[in-house]
Amino acid sequence: MSQQPDPTTVSAGSGTVPNAEQADAWDGDDGRHWVTHRQRYDTMLRRLTPHLLDAAAVTAAERVLDIGCGSGETTCAVARAARHGLTLGVDLSGALLDEARDRAIHEGLHNVAFEQGDAQLHPFPAESHDVAMSRFGVMFFDDPTAAFANIARALRPGGRLAFLCWQDVGRNEWIATIGSALAAAVELPAMGGDGPGPFSLADPRSIRELLDDTGFVDASIAPLVEPMRFGEDVDDVIGFVRDISLVRTLLSDADEETTTKASDAMRTALAPHQSADGILLGGATWLVTANRR
Template sequence: MVVVLNTEQFEAWNGAEGAAWAAKVQDTGDGPEAELHRLLLAAARVGGRDRVLDVGCGTGDLSALAARRAPDGHVLGIDLSAPMLSRARRAAAGAGLGNVAFEQADAQTCALPEDGFDAAVSMYGVMFFADPVAALTNIGRALRPGGRLAFVCPQPPADCAWYVIPVAALLDVPPQAAVDAYPGPEPAMFSLSDRARLGRVLAGAGFGDVSIEPVHVPHLFGRTPAQAADGFLASGPTRYIVEQDAGLTRERAHTKLTAVLEAYAGPGGVLLPGGQWLVGAVWPGEVRL
């Protein structure tokens, strides 16, 4: 049985949000997302025999890469989302990866083996906890002493064109107004985007040697502007805006988004810039007696 404390997130990631992410356009393996994965696994110093936990693993792209880097170790991907986990399991089986497993679990509360992992990694999977300190403490306890944590999370909304551009287009407002419309540090995409808060959360959870480095890697949203518009209408704040605005039909929203996304289309697809924090930390920090 999956014991879930983050029930709203469970519903979202097993509902429309999870379905949209399970269907999302895949980076080809040499695109910008792959670069972020490489940076993240390097920050976690994942080696050949490591036991790796992937938190909020989603469709398992990072888990699969970690499994390849640790052929004599193993990887456990945990996530709330059943549809995303089924895609992860299918992909790992299709790739013949025998050292990766996936479990549906709430990372904030689930029982993980103490000292069970050498490294914990997460790509955009740690911002949705009702209590991030409790969640990161739970993850830390699963690491051996000296175990490494590395994750990627977004910088503030103003630094993420992938948020500002489509939201401003749908609301018909200038970019700054789209930034101001963001509701604040609730459990959502930007909840750890404030660098000082991020540091406090990691220290509060008991991690030490914390590094928080800015990186800027664009994200792929579709092969064409129309496909990217479909993706934006299926998830996140853009889906929410259209749902809430009775005067904005899906067709009209699609037209607005497609028009604004044209400027970001190139041979590699529709790429929107964004800033991320690349975070590294070691478990435990100062040992408290």
């Protein structure tokens, strides 16, 4: 990590470094999972990504920050748009950043850099960016107010913010379908609610309050629903789901009967979603834009 933890936030032996759990996960097993399935994730999100890029509306000379950039698909896309500018991708995961750097080299991009760090704490130079954006990388902060304030500080006055985050579990066909199938076999932890996680910004009132509190104005929070291609067929998707860290952990101690029950329930739940283009499940998101005051 390029960013040292702030010693004032570390209490001896109690593990209270900000985002320590997320850093362990993303710089560990979750990162490995996303590296393995990076093409699948890019394909899954291919109908959502253009909406984000349109909303970010990056122009040729702008300085862009991609928060939680992962393997860098969006980072490279905005770097191509900001061909005379500079793009910085920041992420907790060293393995995903290696993929992102390879992608940028492969695309011959010289105006893009990647740094391993925590966007909640990272000492971005003040007002150093025109645009901050994220594709599902801003829901994992244990202190969202500190994180969004830090992102606001990195933007010039009038700079733009654009990001995608998930609406709640019940509105998301993908997690409702996969989650209820798994729940037929194993006990799942609660998916929404407080604390960092994919659904932490599901409530648009909380998003608006967060933006108001952290120096953003003119917020727009628009629903955006698109089909997402999870894989070729049922078996392909089951293999993928079973490689998600949480699912691997849940099934690691399970007996054969439970494992078979989980696979059978997923097979039944996924089969109706087979299309000529593979298994499609709906993704319900918020497309959020705002300006730095």
